[in-house]
Amino acid sequence: MTAKKKCCKDKPRCKKCPVVLKRLADAGCAERIDLRHYEVDKKKLKKKVLKKARER
DSSP: OBOOSSOOOOSSOOTTOHHHHHHHHHHTSEEEOSSSBEEEOTTTOOHHHHHHHHHO
């Protein structure tokens, strides 16, 4: 998944927001490939984890 260039700072944040993808990587649900590209593991990604990453 490719992150957007800039965070929109909406509430809740969108799924392609770089902040959300960074939080998912810290939680172990995504792996950072390079600066803007992440590989999201669909098996580890649960709805609760995604919701928490988008809310904060």
